[in-house]
Amino acid sequence: MNVSDIVKALTPDLIIDHSLADDPDIAGVAAVDAANATQISYIEGGKFASMVETTAAKALILPVDEVLQQKATARGIAWISTKAPRLLFAAVIKVFYTPFRPAAGIHPTAVIDPSVVLGEDVSVGAHVVIYPNVRLGNGACLLANVVVYPGVEIGDRTLLHANCTIHERAKIGKDCVIHSGAVIGAEGFGFVPTPQGWFKMEQSGIVVLEDGVEIGCNSAVDRPAVGETRIKTRTKLDNLVHIAHGATVGSNCALAGQVGLAGGVTVGNNVLLAGQVGVANEAVIGDGAIATAQTGINNKVAPGEIVSGSPAVPNALYRKVSAIYKRLPDMYQTFRKLNK
Amino acid sequence: MNVSDIVKALTPDLIIDHSLADDPDIAGVAAVDAANATQISYIEGGKFASMVETTAAKALILPVDEVLQQKATARGIAWISTKAPRLLFAAVIKVFYTPFRPAAGIHPTAVIDPSVVLGEDVSVGAHVVIYPNVRLGNGACLLANVVVYPGVEIGDRTLLHANCTIHERAKIGKDCVIHSGAVIGAEGFGFVPTPQGWFKMEQSGIVVLEDGVEIGCNSAVDRPAVGETRIKTRTKLDNLVHIAHGATVGSNCALAGQVGLAGGVTVGNNVLLAGQVGVANEAVIGDGAIATAQTGINNKVAPGEIVSGSPAVPNALYRKVSAIYKRLPDMYQTFRKLNK
Amino acid sequence: MNVSDIVKALTPDLIIDHSLADDPDIAGVAAVDAANATQISYIEGGKFASMVETTAAKALILPVDEVLQQKATARGIAWISTKAPRLLFAAVIKVFYTPFRPAAGIHPTAVIDPSVVLGEDVSVGAHVVIYPNVRLGNGACLLANVVVYPGVEIGDRTLLHANCTIHERAKIGKDCVIHSGAVIGAEGFGFVPTPQGWFKMEQSGIVVLEDGVEIGCNSAVDRPAVGETRIKTRTKLDNLVHIAHGATVGSNCALAGQVGLAGGVTVGNNVLLAGQVGVANEAVIGDGAIATAQTGINNKVAPGEIVSGSPAVPNALYRKVSAIYKRLPDMYQTFRKLNK
Structure with a gap:
């Protein structure tokens, strides 16, 4: 050419x-x-x-x-x-370059419950297992060894890579990509302390991935006790990301590798979380905010704010403090002299 | 109702x-x-x-x-x-709400070695593979595509979610839950440096999960070179947790998402480790201790102590220091004036 | 004996x-x-x-x-x-002790495309799926439920544990070990921002694992948009490690649990990265360098340097600063008095 x-x-x-x-x-x-x-x-x-x-x-x-x-x-x-x-x-x-995508068709080794509703031109790979009452949209593509639990809905053209698992009642939109090893909709980490040990709070809610969402390899998005865990349109998650029960992530966000969101976190639209960022229970991150790598967010981040450090502070402050950090031994010597 | x-x-x-x-x-x-x-x-x-x-x-x-x-x-x-x-x-x-649990029965596509001993009312899903000399307790439930290596013991009513893998000789107690993608009992990260590169130390030990333990999605609990990696009764691990070879975790603990324990760590009973906490080789954490998110523990935590930061310090000190952190640029200006 | x-x-x-x-x-x-x-x-x-x-x-x-x-x-x-x-x-x-390794032979439930080239004495377990144009070297061993995408090459004696996934065109050398749940060669996290949201940059490159590489459970090594992600001879990765697109890791390195390398990182030979270390885009780490646990590297590490902290500083400085850290409240009191 x-x-x-x-x-x-x-x-x-x-x-x-x-x-x-x-x-x-x-x-x-x-x-x-x-x-x-x-x-x-x-x-x-x-x-x-x-x-x-x-x-x-x-x-x-x-x-x-x-x-x-x-x-x-x-x-x-x-x-x-x-x-x-x-x-x-x-x-x-x-x-x-066109990435590999298997042809439409149902592999004879796939185990599909008779109640499953298959759209047109779906591709279901070898050894896929689909439990009852699942719906696959037109052109949905499940590669080998994918497992889909009961009651799941998968939108048109959504691609599920080999060895990923979709748990009960998850709703996955159109044009989504779920990478290998990812687990969508497993039960959230809900335990109530009692004198006899942890009492399991059953997780009756669901996970919703809106259209165009991508979930990286070996990431996990959990369902909550009640209500939803929701990831909105066109948001992309990298590998090994953990999204706990009841979190909401807005549209067009990017969450890099090994980010973790605790329960009930709210992330706005167009947010960037760099690698290994952690966000604590019920924290709220505004639209367009950015957190640099390894930031620990435990409260609020204003829209458009750039934060760094653990606990998170404005990036400009973090950069000043990081520069001073190296001079702390000198400062400490001065401090000791003054104290004398 | x-x-x-x-x-x-x-x-x-x-x-x-x-x-x-x-x-x-x-x-x-x-x-x-x-x-x-x-x-x-x-x-x-x-x-x-x-x-x-x-x-x-x-x-x-x-x-x-x-x-x-x-x-x-x-x-x-x-x-x-x-x-x-x-x-x-x-x-x-x-x-x-009752979570999905498949009925008892052996799916015809499961591949089960003839030496496997099955309890009563077990449920073995489609495409499950069970290697020789495994024992499944009464009511044990293995969902689709689970793989169990040789010599594993799985207790009564224990639930193995789709696509999890249990490695050789692991002993899993009663009423445990292993979530999708989790890997229990794989060989620990044991390599000895030599002039010719890493020499692999074979991991001849086992993983023991006591009764009522739960392991989150895509978590990994490794077996050691000798002896055991053990997680005691009713302890719960969230998603993407890494437990290295030879660690011991007590009863009724909760380890949140993306926590990592290095080799030989000892964690007491009723310990809470929040998200992304890391614990270094051979560290010892006392009963009832708490580590807040992203804490890095490299030594000892006393029973009942609350620690934060990396390296970990008492939480009360951490909170003071975090408040001062923001004033370091001002302190540094003062320090410079004094030095002049 | x-x-x-x-x-x-x-x-x-x-x-x-x-x-x-x-x-x-x-x-x-x-x-x-x-x-x-x-x-x-x-x-x-x-x-x-x-x-x-x-x-x-x-x-x-x-x-x-x-x-x-x-x-x-x-x-x-x-x-x-x-x-x-x-x-x-x-x-x-x-x-x-000899770890479990199944005998040579092809399990009848394995689904192997007719175009696949099998070496001598390969072992292909139950429910393995191998897509077209894959080559398996002599003595290669794939345990149950492994999935191999098209065009992959796997060297002699390489061992793929249950439930791992090898993506299109990856080249895996001889004597490698890929642990359960690991994903090799999935597409990197490549998205270009546009006013309409993220535009996917297709990842046309490949992952190369040289001879003697080991990849831990549920780790992920992504392929890049162009060129290679490469891990050189005898380097060992622990569990839940994330290697982004285009990274290069030298020979005889050890990357501990939950380490993450962002895109385009270059790691020299004989490098040790302890648990939960994060390395930012395009950072360069010299031969023989060491990063202690939870270090955040965002730039360069010189050959042989030992670094700690986030952002990374020389370990000796880090240890001094960590000792002073506890005295910051006292320093702050002095600072306040001086300001008055």
Whole structure:
């Protein structure tokens, strides 16, 4: 496929300009420092900008930056310029790569209760087990060894990767992706202390994943005692994330690897929680807030706030304090002298 | 079911008093701020107390509090008073809700070695695999796609959720629950450094889960090189908890989501470890101790102590220091002036 | 088996000296404080040294320490002395214990695409599912309910424990071990923000695990958008570890439980990351570096450096600061007086 073909395959409104050079034949995609002459790559600017002078790629996606474009042209590199290089690169990857998705059909080894309602063109893999009263939407795809408990609803085109488990009565929307090993809708951690030990509070509620939600490998989203645990449209969870009973996560959030939300947490829309962030019971995080890695949130985060540290403080304060942290031994010496 | 029926269905000794109002017909349970007129809810006091004036519920569990009871009565709400509202609410949930449990029987697709000893009324789901010399107690229930390695013992009425894995020679007691994706008894992380790289120390020990233990989704409890990893009666682990080789956890503990115990840790009875707590090799935690979220314990915690922070310090100190933390930039300015 | 037989079964170059006493018959291995008269144990020195006077073991592995050896002899204990007691103990465990490994053969319930290439003496367990174009090396062993996506290569003698999942095109070397619930090669967490929400960047790269790598239970190693996520020879990952897209981990590293590496991280050789360590995007960790538990690394760690804390600082500084931490309330009082 030549660069001119790639340009044609892309949504035109993302492209500002392009230069075909000798319209090289491109076989695939690569990072700019790893690309060879048959690959297309991208430069977003910043620290990678200088790689326009060293990359072996014969085609690049570039930001709207005349200097970079001239350098590329000077080296005989074809380029496509855009205001969103990373987004356009994602679009180019789609031109070259389609992830594995099995064909529609029911594998003969799948065990499906007769009460299950299957949409059109569903794909049910080998050794899948579907308990009673489940509904699968059109085009739903369950890979090998998935287990679905009774009463679950799975929306159109939703993809369940191998070895994930969906528990009773969970409602999973359209176009969701549940990765391998994830567990959706298992009972929340609800125990009431008594003199005889823990008394189990049965978890009669449900988990709701709205349309376009993705749940990473080996993550777990628990159902509550009453009501719902809900993750709203297009929110993405990375691997090994723990969402406890009764939490609500808004739309378009991203929760990175190993984040944990305790019971009853409320997360607004467009929130970013970086890796290993922990959020305590009943905490409330406003729209557009950001927590950097390993932050511990135990109360409220205002909309748009950036927080860091455990317990969480505003990121600007955290950065000041972290800088001072290294000087504490000196401060302590001064303090001791003063005390004398 | 009317409120009078609910009262009859409950253990009388938990109930102090009740008022039937017009003995409304109740169809289910809900949180007090989400309930409708056909649902029963509960108020424990504190910040939810004012909801007695706004809830749409027609039946409430209340603490022993005359003011709250009068307010409920004034609004025509039936109520049941108790010293333990949350516990009674858990009992009421059980009246309305029974979690899914498949019937006894062996699914024809299960692969069970002929040497396996099955108790009475066991339930073995589709695609379960049981290796040789396993014993399942009476009423044990294995959901779909569970795998049990050789030599495992599983006690009466123990429930293994879909896609969990029990490794060789683990001993699991009665009335345990192992949630989906959990792995019990896999080999501990035992490697000895040598000039040629890591030499694997085979893990010849076993995991023992005593009666009434619950293990959350995607948690892992490893077996040690020699001896046992043991979790004692009625202790509950939440999701994504890691228990390394040779750890001992006492009775009636609760370990919240993403807690990690390193090798050889000893945890006493009635210990609470909040989310993402980490405990280092060979640390010892006394009976009744509490660690708040994200605490890092690397040594000893005295019985009954409450600890926080990483490294862990007494919670009272941690709270003081956290308050001062925000003033470090001011302190640093003062320190610089003094140094001049 | 008598102690003299054990001595014969061991590699001679690890043994410095030995004393058979009455050459007791030994049935197994145990920790020194738990051993009985039929078990062999080991003492590395340090805090366990005094146990030579109390252990019930009739055979011990000892360091090269005449005092300890004399004490053992005086108590009638047979001993083997070595410069590496833990390593020799690991060798002795192997004499007594062989972990479960199923025999070669294909279980009739396994679902294997006809295009799959099977080496000699492979073992494929019940309900395993292997998608098209997979290659299994000689002696590869897949336990029950493993799922392997298309195009995967698995090296000779590699062991895949029950319920693990290997995603498309992953390359797994020889003599690797993938523990239960682990997920290798699932798509990385790649989403580009747009005004319409997250745009999925397809993950066209692959995961490569080189020879001798081990991956713990419920860990996840993701594939990147382009290029590779690579874990080099003989590196060991504990349980619940998260390796994001595009990370590179060197040879002979050990990553303890619940460690998380964000996207594009580079870890050198012989690196030790203790439990719950987090490493941020694009961070670089030099050869031989060590991070203590719960460290948060967001930048660079020099070769051989020991770091602690979040954000990470040199361990020596961290220890000083942690000691001062407890005195912050006193420092703050002084600071307030000075300000007045």
